[in-house]
Amino acid sequence: MKSKNFLTALLILVVMFAFTSSVYAGGKVYKLGMSLAITGPTSDAGNPYAKGTEDYFKFVNETKILGDDTIECTIRDDQYKTDVTKRNFEEYLDDGIVMYLNYSTGSTLGLKRDFEEEQIAVLPASYHAGNLDDSNYIFLPIASYSDQLVILAEYVAKNHKGGKAKVALFVHPSAFGRGPVSDVEKAVVAGLNIELVEVVEHGKDLDNTAMLKRLMSKKVQYVISQTVQSPVATMIKDSQRLGLTASSFGEAGKITFLGAHYTGGNDLIALAGTAAENYFWTTGFNITSVPGEKTTKQLALAKLFGRDEKAANSHNYAAGIMVAQVATEAIRRAKAAGLEVNKANLYKMLNGMNGANAYSPYTTSGPVTYSKTDRMGVDLLQIYSVQGGVFKAVGEALESEYMKKIK
Incomplete structure (x- = not known):
């Protein structure tokens, strides 16, 4: 037994x-x-x-x-x-x-x-x-998204011609969207040479006409987005229809659109078509169009x-x-x-x-x-822009200057 x-x-x-x-x-x-x-x-x-x-x-x-x-x-x-x-x-x-x-x-x-x-x-x-x-x-x-939005704001500050750049943020109505806003505000306080005019938390609107006209009335020239592709696609298509989209970076009297990781990529081009031309985007990943x-x-x-x-x-x-x-x-x-x-x-x-x-x-x-x-892995971010219907690299990968100052 x-x-x-x-x-x-x-x-x-x-x-x-x-x-x-x-x-x-x-x-x-x-x-x-x-x-x-x-x-x-x-x-x-x-x-x-x-x-x-x-x-x-x-x-x-x-x-x-x-x-x-x-x-x-x-x-x-x-x-x-x-x-x-x-x-x-x-x-x-x-x-x-x-x-x-x-x-x-x-x-x-x-x-x-x-x-x-x-x-x-x-x-x-x-x-x-x-x-x-x-x-x-x-x-x-x-x-982080904060690094991404701040580095885009830094790019605007360095490349804008004529006084202080007027910028609006277009963000998802959630922690995902709101998270980087305070860091952009801190960067401005720390000396980043932009004027943050407005923060827009988008809804499910299919028409951004009123918002875009309001931003134009405030002389906003740059909109930086922290959301996903579909609301950005809707916004830039509306801007194209209204004749408000800049044909080159920082064109006077027009809006240059920029965005963080989840706002861009080939999916944005598929959704927005020609309205995506001259859209500026940053991520820490290599993309196959380069x-x-x-x-x-x-x-x-x-x-x-x-x-x-x-x-x-x-x-x-x-x-x-x-x-x-x-x-x-x-x-x-x-x-x-x-x-x-x-x-x-x-x-x-x-x-x-x-x-x-x-x-x-x-x-x-x-x-x-x-x-x-x-515990933030890849520190270097690459900026891309849509040129001829595809995203192309803009310069070399960068690390945010102001995030180091405000951390």
């Missing part, structure tokens, strides 16, 4: 070990989870983002970047609903994830305390600077996994690849150091990505650098 009980207990231990060590096909399986809006609001960004993440992890496993070990990343649609995101995250924890990939500003802020309690590193698709307040475990992939070795790799990945041209050329596809690249690199470094791949050691690896150990993925305009006091 004792012998039989011993064999039964031994069998249970073997089964438990198999599950807890995630041994599969001769290697270990490292579990990650992602929750994002594949459908519903902002799915125009979330859908290609999810595809980028999925494809890169497939590439990692098929090309054995981690040797016989593999990454299993479960990706679930939360339709931009924080309660669904929270439920997905809790189920991922039960499944034993070692790193988490989140999406929206609202859910990142809403789950901040959960991330602290679980002591798990999180890479969100939200670049809201407020994600980092009172947080140790959230790592922004690229420079040919090069790095974007060639992005297009090759998309082709390998049968993605259509829209997804392949999306900067949100690049953003999804990038978080998968960073997660993979953290795992690779932990393995190389002879460390167990767990939450604590991946957090340690991320904090060590700086100096000579900075990480340079092919998707970004600069290296990813993190530390215990700096």
Whole structure:
């Protein structure tokens, strides 16, 4: 009887070990989870983002970047609903994830305390600077929305001709949209040579005529947007119809439009058509309309996994690849150091990505650098503008001067 009980207990231990060590096909399986809006609001960004993440992890496993070990990343649609995101995250924890990939500003802020309690590193698709307040475990992939709006305001100040530039902000009516406003205001107080005339929180209006005419009456020449593509497309189409859009940067008596990461890209051109011409945009990602070795790799990945041209050329596809690249690199470094791949050691690896150990993925305009006091990854932002129907790079990638002054 004792012998039989011993064999039964031994069998249970073997089964438990198999599950807890995630041994599969001769290697270990490292579990990650992602929750994002594949459908519903902002799915125009979330859908290609999810595809980028999925494809890169497939590439990692098929090309054995981690040797016989593999990454299993479960990706679930939360339709931009924080309660669904929270439920997905809790189920991922039960499944034993070692790193988490989140999406929206609202859910990142809403789950901040959960991330602290679980002591798990999180890479969100939200670049809201407020994600980092009172947080140790959230790592922004690229420079924050605040950095993006301030660097666009800096570009306006440096290139405007004739007195102080009059600027309006056009923002999403949420924490995602409002977040950078106070930092732009602080930059102005610190000496940034623009006049911030008005902050417009847009609604669901299909006609911006009254707003645009009001801004013109206040002699506004620049509108900087922090929202998503569709309201920007509506606004710049209305401006084109009214004959208010500048044909060159800073044209007197006209409006030059600029925007942060989620306002631009090929989706904006598809939505706005010729109205997007001379739109200025900034992001921390390389885009495929600027040919090069790095974007060639992005297009090759998309082709390998049968993605259509829209997804392949999306900067949100690049953003999804990038978080998968960073997660993979953290795992690779932990393995190389002879460390167990767990939450604590991946957090340690991320904090060590700086100096000579900075990480340079092919998707970004600069290296990813993190530390215990700096959890904003890519500091360099590239400004692009639509010329001849495509986004082209404007100068070299830059780092905001005034964000350093106001932090």
